[in-house]
Amino acid sequence: MNTSTAKPPELSNSPVAAGKKVYIETYGCQMNVADSELVSRILAEAGHQIIEAPDKAEVILLNTCAVREHAEERVIGRASQLYGLRNRTPNLTIGILGCMAQHLAKSLPQRAPFVDLVMGPDSYRRLPQILADTAEETLLDLRLSRDENYVGIDPVRKVGTNAWVTIIRGCDKFCTFCIVPYVRGRERSVDSGEILRLVGNIAREGSREVTLLGQTVNSYEDGHMDFAELLRAVSAVGGIERVRFTSPYPRDFTAATIEAMAALPQVCPALHLPVQSGSNAQLEAMQRGYSIEQYRTLVKQLRRAIPNLALTTDIIVGFCGETEEDFQATLSLMKEIRYDSAFMFKYSERDGTYAHKKMPDDICEEVKKDRLQQVIKLQEQISYEVNQQMRGKIVEVLVEGPSKRQTKTGPNNYGRSPQGKVVVFPQQAAPNTFVQVQIDKTTSHTLFGDLVQV
Numbered sequence: 199m200n201t202s203t204a205k206p207p208e209l210s211n212s213p214v215a216a217g218k219k220v221y222i223e224t225y226g227c228q229m230n231v232a233d234s235e236l237v238s239r240i241l242a243e244a245g246h247q248i249i250e251a252p253d254k255a256e257v258i259l260l261n262t263c264a265v266r267e268h269a270e271e272r273v274i275g276r277a278s279q280l281y282g283l284r285n286r287t288p289n290l291t292i293g294i295l296g297c298m299a300q301h302l303a304k305s306l307p308q309r310a311p312f313v314d315l316v317m318g319p320d321s322y323r324r325l326p327q328i329l330a331d332t333a334e335e336t337l338l339d340l341r342l343s344r345d346e347n348y349v350g351i352d353p354v355r356k357v358g359t360n361a362w363v364t365i366i367r368g369c370d371k372f373c374t375f376c377i378v379p380y381v382r383g384r385e386r387s388v389d390s391g392e393i394l395r396l397v398g399n400i401a402r403e404g405s406r407e408v409t410l411l412g413q414t415v416n417s418y419e420d421g422h423m424d425f426a427e428l429l430r431a432v433s434a435v436g437g438i439e440r441v442r443f444t445s446p447y448p449r450d451f452t453a454a455t456i457e458a459m460a461a462l463p464q465v466c467p468a469l470h471l472p473v474q475s476g477s478n479a480q481l482e483a484m485q486r487g488y489s490i491e492q493y494r495t496l497v498k499q500l501r502r503a504i505p506n507l508a509l510t511t512d513i514i515v516g517f518c519g520e521t522e523e524d525f526q527a528t529l530s531l532m533k534e535i536r537y538d539s540a541f542m543f544k545y546s547e548r549d550g551t552y553a554h555k556k557m558p559d560d561i562c563e564e565v566k567k568d569r570l571q572q573v574i575k576l577q578e579q580i581s582y583e584v585n586q587q588m589r590g591k592i593v594e595v596l597v598e599g600p601s602k603r604q605t606k607t608g609p610n611n612y613g614r615s616p617q618g619k620v621v622v623f624p625q626q627a628a629p630n631t632f633v634q635v636q637i638d639k640t641t642s643h644t645l646f647g648d649l650v651q652v
């Protein structure tokens with residue numbers, strides 16, 4: 199547990215670089231989206247202008263993800279494509295930010311020599327100063343910090359129904375397959391006073407829902423509040439009507455957190471609870487820190503306390519040493535728990551992790567692909583059946599706006615149920631308002647219905 203109550207350093211505010219047009223493109227998880235919002239504020243405070251398209255940009259920043267290899271290849275390809283804009287803007291600066299910057303620090307200048315700056319996720323306060331410096335060689339700033347929580351910076355958010363608030367940065371768990379602790383640094387909780395200040399501002403700006411973010415969000419502890427107490431404090435902020443959080447770490451769930459989730463009407467009955475595998479041997483190999491029996495007990499406690507809880511998860515197939523028996527245990531667990539949905543992946547090695555250094559990647563690609571297809575097929579069926587149970591029911595929906603889904607009757611709107619499900623309906627409704635929708639049709643991913651008065 200690390201805490202940070204340090205006074206924030208001043209934002210760098212360089213008049214030399216002020217006034218540049220900056221375009222930011224974001225890859226990966228919600229933590230990265232939240233970091234791009236922070237970077238936007240830091241640059242805006244320094245006098246730069248954030249723009250929505252790359253063609254007129256003088257600075258292009260790609261905020262990257264290192265968790266999956268194909269994401270890295272995508273980013274390098276995209277950076278190379280954007281480099282073509284130098285024909286039009288000769289002084290164009292291209293920067294790589296975030297986890298991938300941290301992960302590929304050494305090889306990036308060779309793999310993408312046109313990149314001007316490479317910056318890890320704890321260095322963003324120095325971005326204005328670095329943009330002001332002119333250098334022939336690629337500028338690297340990859341220091342990882344034990345206390346950088348970007349206190350005092352209000353991210354630039356697009357006002358909508360939901361706002362993301364990072365409450366804990368980094369991770370101390372060191373699961374053997376995962377690169378995150380190496381690229382995002384050690385776990386540290388944002389001061390609860392700062393979180394409540396940010397949530398108060400979000401409510402004043404008009405968002406009605408807040409999602410608390412962290413790699414292990416429920417490990418939160420700032421020396422004043424633990425996660426359960428923080429949930430209570432955030433739920434008490436006037437104007438905030440829905441509170442979500444992602445992703446919790448199964449081993450760090452406490453009885454107090456379950457009690458708070460059950461007691462607070464603002465906390466949505468939706469939980470992403472990564473399991474990764476249904477086999478104890480695999481959980482041990484991954485160093486997940488819990489057994490499948492403990493996970494199962496936790497699910498029972500949660501479902502007993504919160505009967506309408508929607509559960510989602512992450513599953514990896516084909517991790518080092520996964521036998522057919524291990525894989526069957528994952529399928530059995532999925533049938534038993536019946537998740538509402540899941541993110542499913544086949545294992546791919548990330549260099550720098552414990553598994554890459556010490557464990558043979560010994561499941562052949564064909565088997566990995568086949569197992570992935572099997573879990574996807576099973577989950578699609580379960581999601582479909584779970585959603586079917588919603589037919590005829592009335593759900594409260596927080597409206598987000600026009601849906602991309604056209605039907606024979608014309609355009610649709612959409613929003614989310616408390617369980618986080620996308621609900622599509624044809625009637626008009628203002629974004630950021632609550633409506634009641636009676637569900638008449640479902641797929642494995644979406645609920646459809648009509649507005650009703652209750």
Ligand code: SF4
Nearest residue numbers: 369371372373376378
């Ligand atoms: S808990 Fe494990 S999987 Fe999650 S970010 Fe930390 S090391 Fe990675």
